Amino acid sequence: MATYSPHQERHPNMLRREHREWLLFVLFIGPNLFLFSVFTYWPLLYNVYLSMVRWDFLRPTMPFVGLQNYIAAFSDPRFWNIIWQTATFTIWSVGLTLVLGLLLALLLNQRLLYRNTARAVVFAPVVMSGAVVAVVWSYIFDPRYGLIDQLLSFVGLRSPNWLVDPFWAMPAVIIVYVWKNIGYAVVIYLAGLQNIPRELYDAARVDGAGAWERFWHVTLPGLSPIAFFLSVTSILSCFQAFDLIRVLTNGGPADVTTTLVFHLYELGFVSYDAGKAGVVAVVLFLIMLALTIVQIRYVERQVTYG
Numbered sequence: 001m002a003t004y005s006p007h008q009e010r011h012p013n014m015l016r017r018e019h020r021e022w023l024l025f026v027l028f029i030g031p032n033l034f035l036f037s038v039f040t041y042w043p044l045l046y047n048v049y050l051s052m053v054r055w056d057f058l059r060p061t062m063p064f065v066g067l068q069n070y071i072a073a074f075s076d077p078r079f080w081n082i083i084w085q086t087a088t089f090t091i092w093s094v095g096l097t098l099v100l101g102l103l104l105a106l107l108l109n110q111r112l113l114y115r116n117t118a119r120a121v122v123f124a125p126v127v128m129s130g131a132v133v134a135v136v137w138s139y140i141f142d143p144r145y146g147l148i149d150q151l152l153s154f155v156g157l158r159s160p161n162w163l164v165d166p167f168w169a170m171p172a173v174i175i176v177y178v179w180k181n182i183g184y185a186v187v188i189y190l191a192g193l194q195n196i197p198r199e200l201y202d203a204a205r206v207d208g209a210g211a212w213e214r215f216w217h218v219t220l221p222g223l224s225p226i227a228f229f230l231s232v233t234s235i236l237s238c239f240q241a242f243d244l245i246r247v248l249t250n251g252g253p254a255d256v257t258t259t260l261v262f263h264l265y266e267l268g269f270v271s272y273d274a275g276k277a278g279v280v281a282v283v284l285f286l287i288m289l290a291l292t293i294v295q296i297r298y299v300e301r302q303v304t305y306g
Contacts, residue, residue: 044285051278058272069275073283078255079263083283086259089174090238096178097234098227101185106219108186109193119190123183130180130243137176138163138248166256169249173257176244181237185230192226193219232295239288260284 051069053062073079108119125133140147141162149159162172196219204214242261245251251258251266258266260280268277 047278047281049278050274051282053275053278055274056272057274062274065275069279073276073279079280081255082258082260082263085170085256086239089170089177089241089257089259090235092174093177093181093238093241094231094234096174097182097185098230100178101182101230102189102223102227104182104186105189105193109190119186122186125180126183128180130241131247133180134176134244134247137172137179141172163249164253166253169253169257173245173248176248177238177241180244181234185234188226188230189223192223196222228295232292235291235295236288239284260287 050062052064052066054065054069055062104122108115108122112118139145141159143149143159143161146159148162152159160168162168200218200222201214204218209217239259240261241259242265245257245259245262246265249257251262261284264277264280264284267273267280
């Protein structure tokens with residue numbers, strides 16, 4: 001006599017339910033995947049193709065040249081100098097943003113008069129246009145009538161020609177970039193500081209820990225996920241910084257402020273060389289991808305969660 005099993009009746013129903021769930025999943029993910037494919041993945045693949053052709057945006061034909069554009073780029077000393085300048089700009093900008101942002105966050109986390117107003121003032125440059133910020137700072141840097149020159153004149157000093165002197169041009173760009181983006185780091189740090197349990201500080205005080213020991217053993221480990229997130233996003237943002245450089249120095253003087261993304265603009269929209277511009281875009285993408293992978297695989301191991 002055959003035995004009855006309830007699974008025999010439920011099995012078709014489970015299959016139909018799984019099919020409905022998969023259909024619902026496809027309906028939800030399909031539009032997003034389509035948009036990503038059209039506006040992200042396809043341009044990326046097409047850019048790789050453009051890096052292997054010779055095209056000036058005008059000719060109807062695009063002769064395939066293989067790796068000749070890559071060979072020409074990697075054999076050009078100017079290209080390697082631009083990579084070095086991009087690294088210099090990124091290291092200093094990210095480092096100053098993270099360190100100064102943390103110090104400001106620690107200050108604005110105290111019970112201060114008009115604390116909320118100060119937080120709003122610090123964050124305001126983040127939402128401003130980069131071009132507008134650069135125009136304002138170009139007047140501040142003016143060696144004859146700028147604010148910096150007026151302040152230095154009180155102690156008998158003269159302001160350097162920030163945006164024309166090759167020695168001071170890169171520091172000027174870094175100063176403006178940090179000033180514009182430090183508010184974002186401050187807000188993220190403040191959110192992390194307010195999520196650190198107060199019981200940890202109380203326990204540290206009971207154990208006799210001073211202010212420095214509490215900062216080193218409680219605050220920094222509690223902020224490590226925040227610092228990791230900011231380091232990743234800040235590095236990616238630095239590699240894409242364009243508007244400030246375009247308005248402040250236009251890549252000069254003598255290419256000292258030319259970064260990879262600005263070099264991409266020069267090749268693509270000034271020289272109209274799609275092939276060489278494609279090479280720079282591919283190199284920029286690979287560098288950003290490699291840095292992100294290294295950060296996620298190795299730096300994140302030092303992060304303390306929970």
